[in-house]
Amino acid sequence: MPSNDWGKILIIQLGVGLVGSAVIDEVLRRAPIWRHRHGIALSHWAVADSSGFVIPNDGERWLAPDTLADISHARRAGHRLASFPTFLPSDQWRRVLEGAILSAGSADRVIVVDCAVGHATTEMLLATRATGAHIVLCNKDPLTGPMSQFHALRRLGTRGTLRLSGTVGAGLPITSAVMAAAANGDAILGLRAVASGSLGELCSAMSRGDTFPCALHSAVAAGYCEPDPRRDLSGHDVARKLLILARLAGFTAELADVAVESLIPPSMESLTRDAFLAALPSWDNHLRERFVSARESGSVLRYVGTIDADGSLRAGLSETRQDDSLAWGKGPENTFMLRTTRYDHYPLVIRGPGAGASVTAGAVVSDILRAAGML
Numbered sequence: 001m002p003s004n005d006w007g008k009i010l011i012i013q014l015g016v017g018l019v020g021s022a023v024i025d026e027v028l029r030r031a032p033i034w035r036h037r038h039g040i041a042l043s044h045w046a047v048a049d050s051s052g053f054v055i056p057n058d059g060e061r062w063l064a065p066d067t068l069a070d071i072s073h074a075r076r077a078g079h080r081l082a083s084f085p086t087f088l089p090s091d092q093w094r095r096v097l098e099g100a101i102l103s104a105g106s107a108d109r110v111i112v113v114d115c116a117v118g119h120a121t122t123e124m125l126l127a128t129r130a131t132g133a134h135i136v137l138c139n140k141d142p143l144t145g146p147m148s149q150f151h152a153l154r155r156l157g158t159r160g161t162l163r164l165s166g167t168v169g170a171g172l173p174i175t176s177a178v179m180a181a182a183a184n185g186d187a188i189l190g191l192r193a194v195a196s197g198s199l200g201e202l203c204s205a206m207s208r209g210d211t212f213p214c215a216l217h218s219a220v221a222a223g224y225c226e227p228d229p230r231r232d233l234s235g236h237d238v239a240r241k242l243l244i245l246a247r248l249a250g251f252t253a254e255l256a257d258v259a260v261e262s263l264i265p266p267s268m269e270s271l272t273r274d275a276f277l278a279a280l281p282s283w284d285n286h287l288r289e290r291f292v293s294a295r296e297s298g299s300v301l302r303y304v305g306t307i308d309a310d311g312s313l314r315a316g317l318s319e320t321r322q323d324d325s326l327a328w329g330k331g332p333e334n335t336f337m338l339r340t341t342r343y344d345h346y347p348l349v350i351r352g353p354g355a356g357a358s359v360t361a362g363a364v365v366s367d368i369l370r371a372a373g374m375l
């Protein structure tokens with residue numbers, strides 16, 4: 001996309017929850033600055049929740065800033081987008097995509113930003129890539145379907161781009177490091193990662209001697225967990241992140257190939273969320289022995305995701321020496337240690353906040369600017 005060309009770039013945003021609302025706020029705040037600096041006006045053409053899209057009024061080429069601010073406020077107040085007068089149900093996504101391309105003047109001036117959850121956005125994303133428009137994702141699910149779908153979304157060497165820095169490490173430069181190594185022939189020898197903010201906080205608290213229920217409550221209270229914390233405890237989220245990194249590194253793998261250790265206490269998988277939270281105090285001793293034994297041997301336990309040189313993938317609790325970089329991260333920090341032919345004896349270590357709506361929205365906005373040729 002030409003960066004010095006005056007023009008409009010239109011965003012279709014899927015998902016307006018914690019991250020999506022923060023993205024809208026940031027675009028509203030920064031758009032005048034980008035316009036002044038780069039001569040490019042970034043505007044939203046449509047915003048969607050799971051029920052459907054809000055699009056511009058007839059004759060308008062994008063959503064007015066006031067409408068966008070109303071959308072963000074309405075969602076924060078718990079209202080659905082269906083109450084907006086220019087609402088289109090979600091099965092009308094083709095019409096929304098074609099409308100954006102028409103209004104922008106060409107597909108390469110359209111960016112579909114997926115801040116939703118789940119696989120339901122995938123069909124629209126695939127169609128978007130086929131037009132030559134851009135995609136920015138923080139939703140991991142479309143990238144963790146079958147390998148063929150991953151390739152179809154990436155479409156390397158074709159028009160348009162796929163940006164995904166918000167999917168792993170909330171914008172920490174690990175996805176770009178892995179992609180660069182794979183592209184320039186620097187063979188990946190292995191990756192070890194603490195890649196979950198919630199499990200990082202849980203393990204830090206239990207290493208200090210907190211019980212499992214206490215440690216989980218502090219991770220929930222800090223806002224690091226999914227509404228049902230078992231989604232974090234299952235290790236599924238770490239497995240999805242590992243799979244994305246492994247695929248970017250050039251390995252062929254499916255989600256089922258990741259060997260995952262679940263930290264959900266036995267028999268608590270099938271309870272309702274409320275029953276699970278109510279029964280938690282009876283699991284005071286859950287995992288305690290493993291944390292105590294690690295401490296007695298001078299180590300700490302961390303929930304570690306691993307990619308081996310042969311592409312095998314696993315995620316689970318691992319005893320880590322106190323001087324290991326993976327043991328240093330505090331609370332929700334993520335740490336990635338990448339070993340390649342060039343970074344062998346001294347691995348590349350990337351550490352920083354790897355969860356939270358604000359840093360994730362920052363990653364999404366940076367990817368929008370990259371897709372728009374402004375970064």
Ligand SMILES: NC(=O)c1ccc[n+]([C@@H]2O[C@H](COP(=O)([O-])OP(=O)(O)OC[C@H]3O[C@@H](n4cnc5c(N)ncnc54)[C@H](OP(=O)(O)O)[C@@H]3O)[C@@H](O)[C@H]2O)c1
Nearest residue numbers: 015016017018019049050115116117120139355356357360
């Ligand atoms: N929060 C973080 O720290 C973080 C960090 C990294 C990555 N992420 C990823 O970022 C994404 C958003 O996270 P979040 O915390 O903002 O989640 P959230 O608060 O639960 O918001 C999800 C949003 O997606 C919408 N949605 C669901 N299905 C949709 C569909 N098919 N089409 C359009 N919109 C749809 C939801 O609408 P309804 O309310 O109508 O269902 C809601 O607006 C997730 O995929 C998450 O894994 C989050």
